[in-house]
Amino acid sequence: MVLKVLTVKLTEGVVQEFIKMLKKSQMKMLETIMVLMIFFILLVFGLVFYARFSETSAQESHREQLVTQAMDATERFQYSPEVLCSRGSVGSDTNCFDLLKLDAFKDVSEENQGQYNKYYPNNLIEVHIIYPEEHQRDFVLFNNTDEHALNEELSFMPAVFFDPVEDESYFGYLRFAVWY
Amino acid sequence: MFFKKGVVEVQFNWVFVLIAGAVILMFFVNFSMDYREAGETEIAVQVLQELGSLASSSLQAAGTAQDVEFGGLELEVYCDPLSCNEYGCDQMFDFGGRGISAPEWMDIEPIFSSRNIESDHLLLWTLPWQAPFHVTNFLYMTDPEHRFIFVCDEDNDESCRLAGRIYSRFSENVYANHRFIYSEAIDGLEFEGERQNNFIIFMDDNDFDGFENIDDDRIKERINALFVNPDESSVNHGEVYFGSVDDDEELDLDGEGSPYVGKPMLIGAIFSDFKRDYECNVRKSMLKFLNINQIYKKKSQMLYDECPSGDCEGCEGYYGDEGEGMQEYMDAMEEAIDVEYFDISNRAGFYENIDGLEGLNREADRRGCPRVY
Numbered sequence: 001m002v003l004k005v006l007t008v009k010l011t012e013g014v015v016q017e018f019i020k021m022l023k024k025s026q027m028k029m030l031e032t033i034m035v036l037m038i039f040f041i042l043l044v045f046g047l048v049f050y051a052r053f054s055e056t057s058a059q060e061s062h063r064e065q066l067v068t069q070a071m072d073a074t075e076r077f078q079y080s081p082e083v084l085c086s087r088g089s090v091g092s093d094t095n096c097f098d099l100l101k102l103d104a105f106k107d108v109s110e111e112n113q114g115q116y117n118k119y120y121p122n123n124l125i126e127v128h129i130i131y132p133e134e135h136q137r138d139f140v141l142f143n144n145t146d147e148h149a150l151n152e153e154l155s156f157m158p159a160v161f162f163d164p165v166e167d168e169s170y171f172g173y174l175r176f177a178v179w180y
Numbered sequence: 181m182f183f184k185k186g187v188v189e190v191q192f193n194w195v196f197v198l199i200a201g202a203v204i205l206m207f208f209v210n211f212s213m214d215y216r217e218a219g220e221t222e223i224a225v226q227v228l229q230e231l232g233s234l235a236s237s238s239l240q241a242a243g244t245a246q247d248v249e250f251g252g253l254e255l256e257v258y259c260d261p262l263s264c265n266e267y268g269c270d271q272m273f274d275f276g277g278r279g280i281s282a283p284e285w286m287d288i289e290p291i292f293s294s295r296n297i298e299s300d301h302l303l304l305w306t307l308p309w310q311a312p313f314h315v316t317n318f319l320y321m322t323d324p325e326h327r328f329i330f331v332c333d334e335d336n337d338e339s340c341r342l343a344g345r346i347y348s349r350f351s352e353n354v355y356a357n358h359r360f361i362y363s364e365a366i367d368g369l370e371f372e373g374e375r376q377n378n379f380i381i382f383m384d385d386n387d388f389d390g391f392e393n394i395d396d397d398r399i400k401e402r403i404n405a406l407f408v409n410p411d412e413s414s415v416n417h418g419e420v421y422f423g424s425v426d427d428d429e430e431l432d433l434d435g436e437g438s439p440y441v442g443k444p445m446l447i448g449a450i451f452s453d454f455k456r457d458y459e460c461n462v463r464k465s466m467l468k469f470l471n472i473n474q475i476y477k478k479k480s481q482m483l484y485d486e487c488p489s490g491d492c493e494g495c496e497g498y499y500g501d502e503g504e505g506m507q508e509y510m511d512a513m514e515e516a517i518d519v520e521y522f523d524i525s526n527r528a529g530f531y532e533n534i535d536g537l538e539g540l541n542r543e544a545d546r547r548g549c550p551r552v553y
Binding site: 028032036061065068069071072073075076078079081082086087098100101103104105107108111112114115118119121164165166167 | 193196200222225229232233236237239240266267268283284285287288313314315316467471472474475476478479482483486487490491492550551553
């Protein structure tokens with residue numbers, strides 16, 4: 001009887017000890033998992049924040065790149081022999097555009113759109129002749145804009161437009177837009 | 181038994197810590213490597229953007245030579261002639277081996293450049309190419325580590341006269357590293373620390389054996405040769421042969437000759453290390469020419485149509501109606517170009533019509549008629 005009681009007590013003690021130990025390991029395990037969870041939550045927060053920040057700065061850098069490209073394209077256009085008033089082998093007049101060449105350029109750039117799109121990426125170039133009044137004229141010279149683009153960066157350039165047939169010059173400006 | 185379980189628990193903890201630690205460490209190592217890679221690519225993109233803007237603005241100022249300081253510049257510039265089509269040619273303009281393509285406008289503008297530019301200085305130069313109207317400005321790029329050595333045969337006046345003319349034009353670029361020597365004096369050539377020697381030889385390749393006479397092995401290490409062979413009718417057009425010196429110090433010519441039309445194009449060949457790069461840029465030049473020629477043909481037609489009712493009555497004859505007058509010359513120049521490959525198929529014919537068109541345009545101007553170009 002005594003032996004039986006002793007055995008039961010001993011068994012209870014072992015079980016209690018085992019349960020106690022199990023609880024202790026569970027607690028430890030739970031603690032470790034919690035620490036890891038918090039660590040990974042913080043890590044994910046950090047990564048999300050970094051990704052958002054990188055995305056914004058990448059967008060900004062892309063925008064800057066497009067603007068630089070557009071400015072370069074504007075500059076290239078100002079010196080383009082395709083449209084400038086020419087003086088034979090002497091060269092070309094800066095800021096003077098030959099109206100007949102502009103008309104011809106409009107056709108040729110449409111025929112070779114793929115090539116000129118590389119030259120003037122995302123550009124819209126418009127001609128505005130404002131003086132004298134009887135020669136006022138506005139037209140789109142070149143259009144390489146994406147219909148999904150939402151923003152535009154603008155620049156304007158005063159220009160003289162020369163009509164070789166009438167031997168007259170008119171005043172106006174060129175409007176360059178880059179869409180992105 | 182309890183003690184044993186404790187041992188297992190402690191060991192399991194350590195294994196767990198090690199695995200988790202390794203995973204976290206790998207994650208951070210990977211992340212930092214990607215970050216570094218992205219940073220380097222970003223720097224390369226920025227540098228190329230700056231170089232692209234620089235090249236673009238250089239193109240506007242014909243005749244200007246520039247020495248741009250650019251610390252640790254490692255630029256690879258090459259152009260594939262087989263990629264040429266009606267949209268241009270694939271141009272590579274890579275900084276630090278990042279595999280970045282050039283800005284798209286470079287697919288159309290001819291850029292005659294040394295293949296590898298590795299220096300703290302970038303040398304840029306621009307010359308206008310006229311045929312006879314202004315077609316474009318050629319952009320030339322190299323670094324001071326490239327030495328350009330002009331060689332002619334002392335006993336051949338014609339060879340030296342031509343070499344002298346080209347050298348004098350080339351010397352307008354005050355920053356480029358260049359020399360003029362007679363073929364007989366080539367053995368006296370001294371090494372000056374250059375990375376590459378480009379010899380421009382105004383002799384037949386069969387008559388030239390100068391490379392064997394160079395004493396300094398450091399010069400022989402990297403030699404490119406360009407043999408200039410002008411046509412009999414004019415020095416303004418002809419052929420160039422590209423070659424290099426192989427390990428056995430033998431001259432190795434790269435296939436057949438490549439045509440040039442006009443001195444600026446010949447200077448383009450001088451700046452190009454390889455035949456492929458040169459031919460690619462010649463094709464781009466032809467593509468540009470065809471566009472501008474088209475514009476002038478249209479302008480001639482407009483003048484022909486509108487002059488009778490405008491201020492230029494009586495001038496129509498100069499411009500001609502569809503294939504006449506100046507348009508006849510422009511058509512003939514177009515015919516001298518192989519439009520499938522954008523190659524010059526008949527350079528003498530091309531040049532003859534340049535003269536014809538120039539004469540008629542000048543005549544129109546003299547008579548008070550609007551000039552076409």
